[in-house]
Amino acid sequence: MIPKKESSSPLPSDYRPISLTSCVGKFIERIVRNRLYKFLEEKKLIIKEQSGFRSKRGTADNLVFITQKIQECINREKKVCGIFFDISKAFDRAWHYGIVFKLVKFGVPRYLVRFVKYFLSDRSFRVLINEFITIIFLIFCGVPQGSVLGPLLFLACIMDIPLASVKSLSYSALFADDLCCIFIFTNSTVAVQKRMREYLESLVDWLFKWRLKMNVTKCCYTIFSKGGRNAIKFDLQMNGKSIPYTPNPTFLGITFDERLTFRVHVENLRIRALKRLNIIKIFSHKSWHLNKTTLINIYRALMGSIFDYSFFIVACCSNLCLDRIQTTQNRAIRCIYRLKWDSPTDQLFPLSGVLPLRARFLQLGARYLLKSLLFKNPFTALLVSEYKRSFSEITKKNKLSTPLCYFISVMGLVYCFFVVLVLNILKFRLMLIDLLSW
Numbered sequence: 010m011i012p013k014k015e016s017s018s019p020l021p022s023d024y025r026p027i028s029l030t031s032c033v034g035k036f037i038e039r040i041v042r043n044r045l046y047k048f049l050e051e052k053k054l055i056i057k058e059q060s061g062f063r064s065k066r067g068t069a070d071n072l073v074f075i076t077q078k079i080q081e082c083i084n085r086e087k088k089v090c091g092i093f094f095d096i097s098k099a100f101d102r103a104w105h106y107g108i109v110f111k112l113v114k115f116g117v118p119r120y121l122v123r124f125v126k127y128f129l130s131d132r133s134f135r136v137l138i139n140e141f142i143t144i145i146f147l148i149f150c151g152v153p154q155g156s157v158l159g160p161l162l163f164l165a166c167i168m169d170i171p172l173a174s175v176k177s178l179s180y181s182a183l184f185a186d187d188l189c190c191i192f193i194f195t196n197s198t199v200a201v202q203k204r205m206r207e208y209l210e211s212l213v214d215w216l217f218k219w220r221l222k223m224n225v226t227k228c229c230y231t232i233f234s235k236g237g238r239n240a241i242k243f244d245l246q247m248n249g250k251s252i253p254y255t256p257n258p259t260f261l262g263i264t265f266d267e268r269l270t271f272r273v274h275v276e277n278l279r280i281r282a283l284k285r286l287n288i289i290k291i292f293s294h295k296s297w298h299l300n301k302t303t304l305i306n307i308y309r310a311l312m313g314s315i316f317d318y319s320f321f322i323v324a325c326c327s328n329l330c331l332d333r334i335q336t337t338q339n340r341a342i343r344c345i346y347r348l349k350w351d352s353p354t355d356q357l358f359p360l361s362g363v364l365p366l367r368a369r370f371l372q373l374g375a376r377y378l379l380k381s382l383l384f385k386n387p388f389t390a391l392l393v394s395e396y397k398r399s400f401s402e403i404t405k406k407n408k409l410s411t412p413l414c415y416f417i418s419v420m421g422l423v424y425c426f427f428v429v430l431v432l433n434i435l436k437f438r439l440m441l442i443d444l445l446s447w
Contacts, residue, residue: 010136026101028134028153038128038157045121046161054115055168057387061185062160065384068261069377071182073321073412074392075189075260078180079233079269080325080411081399082193088234090201090243091191091265093258096216097224099186100159101151103166104220105129108152111165128158150220160185166219171211176395179204189260191233202243209247223247229255237267263319271322275330278319282337285311286344293344304345305361312341316366320377323370324412335366374416 010024018024030038046064049055055063060070075091082089108129112122132148152159152166163185172181173190181190190208194201216223225247231254232238238256245252257266257273264274288311291297293304316334323331342357343350358365364372381389396413 010138025154026134026136027155028159030153030156035157041121041124041128042158042161045117045125045158048117048121049115049161049165049168052115055164056170056172056183057391058172058174058181059164059168059183060388061183061187062164065380065386066388068184069321070381070386070388071184071189072261072263073377074180074388075182075191076269076321076325077392077396077412078191078193081396083233083235083269084410086235088194088232088241089191090194090205090230090232091189091258092205092230092245092252093228093255093260094188094190094212095224095227096186096188097222097227099167099221100154100163102221103152103163104150107219108162108166111169125158125162129162169215171208171215173204173208179208184261187261198241198243202245205243205245209245213247225250225252228252229258231255231258231265231267233265233267233269235268263322269325270330271319271326272330274319274322275326275334278315279334279337281315282312282334282341285315286337286341289341290344293347301345301361305363308341308345308363312338313363317369317373320370320373321412323367323374324410324415331367338363338366371415371419374412375419378413378416 010021011027012018013023013025050064060066060068079089079091109122109126112125129152132153133145134148135145136143152162167183167186170183170188172183173179173192174181177193179190179192181188183189192201192205213223228247230243230245230252232241242254257264259265263271264277265271266273289304289308292299292307299307316338339354339357340350342348342361342363343352346357346360348357357363363369378389378393382393393413396411
């Protein structure tokens with residue numbers, strides 16, 4: 010049993026059951042998993058909004074998509090109601106017969122369905138706590154966490170989940186069992202509340218049909234707008250319980266706020282970075298005898314990783330907000346090179362080879378967008394196509410106000426640099442040919 014949070018809780022519900030399976034079993038699972046995944050992808054049975062446990066997909070797809078759509082609506086002086094869902098123990102409650110039924114329904118080859126059926130049936134488990142081991146219990150539902158095939162079977166379980174996806178009205182993003190739906194509206198709230206209630210009813214019916222349950226207490230909704238909430242309130246219910254309002258919801262590790270400024274997230278990021286800075290201070294002491302390259306790699310692993318995960322916030326954060334975490338990066342570099350606290354900031358980056366956070370975020374954003382288009386990510390392709398059609402309306406007040414505006418502008422600069430470089434190389438080759446011919 011592995012704790013879900015960094016705490017030693019006595020409650021069994023606060024621990025995650027990770028299955029320890031044999032190496033031979035994992036080898037066979039990997040073979041079946043590759044064939045089943047290839048079939049589901051070729052037939053396009055996994056919805057494009059699902060980014061979890063898929064090749065060349067990740068949490069950045071959902072985070073960039075949601076941030077881009079909310080910022081577009083704010084630029085158009087519209088409001089967005091975002092609902093963040095939490096399915097209770099989704100992996101542990103996946104219905105075995107439901108998974109097999111869906112695989113048969115979508116035409117998966119018989120031999121794969123037969124393997125999955127026998128893989129899920131007659132399973133048992135026991136728990137080791139210190140030196141004590143429990144008796145054997147039978148498993149009647151759930152996919153084994155810690156197995157190779159388990160995550161893909163869970164995707165098969167929820168690949169027909171209802172989504173709120175109506176162009177210019179509502180969008181959805183899904184990562185494994187983490188679901189976020191946004192509903193766009195102007196001043197009138199009657200129509201959008203009706204649409205949200207209809208969607209919630211369809212979602213409750215689907216969950217009941219496939220023996221899953223929503224944890225309403227952990228669900229929440231937030232209203233995003235330029236001027237804040239303005240006393241707008243919706244009566245949203247699931248299973249007779251009201252969904253609470255939260256001004257700072259957390260989705261895939263990112264804390265949002267009503268005006269999409271990410272101030273709360275940046276503050277949380279700064280606190281986490283300061284805790285990890287203490288580790289760098291210890292390693293940078295001369296008694297460890299570590300060279301500068303090793304210390305820079307430690308910085309990238311401890312602090313750079315948590316900074317890089319939030320690269321898309323660069324379009325929405327103010328300079329003052331980014332400066333709060335930039336000072337933390339500066340302190341880490343000064344600590345590694347044993348510089349004075351008031352040493353010039355401009356000298357830190359050429360010395361260490363580390364980019365400032367704003368430049369690093371823009372680099373990661375352009376790289377992410379380029380890879381998404383190169384690998385034909387359908388979710389990102391939808392985002393870019395809708396952005397191109399409404400570019401003038403989105404950017405009429407502020408040309409660089411959304412993540413795509415920033416990333417595409419950087420890609421344009423890189424493209425221009427590449428063209429100039431190629432022209433210079435061609436010019437040099439022509440000069441070399443003339444010289445050799447002479």
